[in-house]
Amino acid sequence: MSWTSDELMTVNAARALAGARTCFVGIGLPSAAANLARRTIEPGLVLIYESGTLGSKPSRLPLSIGDGELADTADAVVSVPEIFNYWLQAGRIDVGFLGAAQVDRYANINTTVIDRGPGRPEGRLPGAGGAPEIAASCGKVLMVLRHSRRNMVERLDFVTTVGHGSGPGDRARLGLPGAGPVAVITDLGVLRPDPDTAELVLTELHPGVSVEQVCEATGWKLRVAPDVGVTGPPTSMELAALRELSDRGASDA
């Protein structure tokens, strides 16, 4: 059986939701992963979207966080102030699942502006959305993004959302209630923060990917776990579920 690197990424991102009860879902890659998890490893997973839906059960991948099916299939639909204040800020959500434009070694995120050098205007990204408070208040945070030197950078041009700040103890010092990022899942492997330094370390490679390949695609000198593992290949069931979701999403869009 064959698969794409994006499928590897999404399947592994879905697996990372094992044991989670509730997930605040960003649109795009996180939404694909969370919906796949509901069809595979964690059927009872409660999907929460910032458009105000609690317990959405879409039959296909939504294009936007406001697609009608997210509301039609939800256990409850609430206002946007309520979702952020009563549900997210109050600490009721286990996992926040985020994408990112730029990530640094402490899993901080930039989704605001790109510095394009002296004399050139800043490149504009979409902005914060829900991410700063999702990363602050969820029990823990998972991130999913494609691995490249453009995305995984030595220094962020702007800190939109704090992961582990500048190292251990920063989250507590800043008063961020959740544990912060626990895994960054990419199309090459999985990075996790070192418990002592909070710096992201390569802990798993996807099948067929080399350590050198990952280091080459990372903008900082990436640390590699001494016993770096290999993720299990996608099962036929995982791939079938993901492809069914994607096909339905595509035919709808």
Next chain:
Amino acid sequence: MAEILSLREAVAALVRPGDTVAMEGFTHLIPFAAAHEVIRQGITDLTLVRMTPDVIYDQLIGMGAARKLVFSWGGNPGVGSLHRFRDAVENGWPRPLELDEHSHAGMANRYVAGASRLPFAVLRGYRGSDLPGRSPTISTVRCPFTGEELAAVAAVNPNVTVIHAQRADRAGNVQLWGLVGVQKEAALAAERVLVTVEEIVDALDPRPGAVVLPSWSVHAIAVAPNGAHPSYTAGYTVRDNDFYQAWDPISRDRDTFLAWMRAHVLEAA
């Protein structure tokens, strides 16, 4: 009491040059028809407020209607960039665009404070982020009871809030349901409220989860069938995802964008 007017009359009566205008609708119920009428009437120098600028503000910005944008996420949902927004911010085309940028939680709470007629709202937010350094409307406040330092965000009180709803009755009571977003707060935060609706009905039978804005909290209502397109109105229309994808190539190029706006907005009254 809400007056039932034509869309042209309602926009002319309520939206003035230089106003701070919020056109809300979190992906659902986005008031596109009203925005197009603002563009046709050439109302400009607006401060546009909206959590997710979406294609609706990409169009207003690209037509030069805005001098400032207050927002929290400026993308084409599920598709990519808003090219007219980026061109205005990065290159000042067709005019420079001042920004006041927040997170969603911050913006939602700014509307809550505005609706409550309080000067600011508090939240646990922005901690460690660079965002407060760029916004004059984000600060901190110490809790007088626990001593905890919290984020403070200034209330937003638009001159006009424009929303789209499923329907109103003949007395001007408005009913909306589905994803209700932040529209109630945005409407109650404003001096003047314009609501476009799919239809006027004799009686508003109750709907689960519906928000009702009583006639006396609304200033003008205009019937605009399919007035949220390419967004949607639950129970009436579905989101036109094809259009959101088609907008990407239309909006990438200035001339293509202007030609599209001429054909589909300016000459399509």
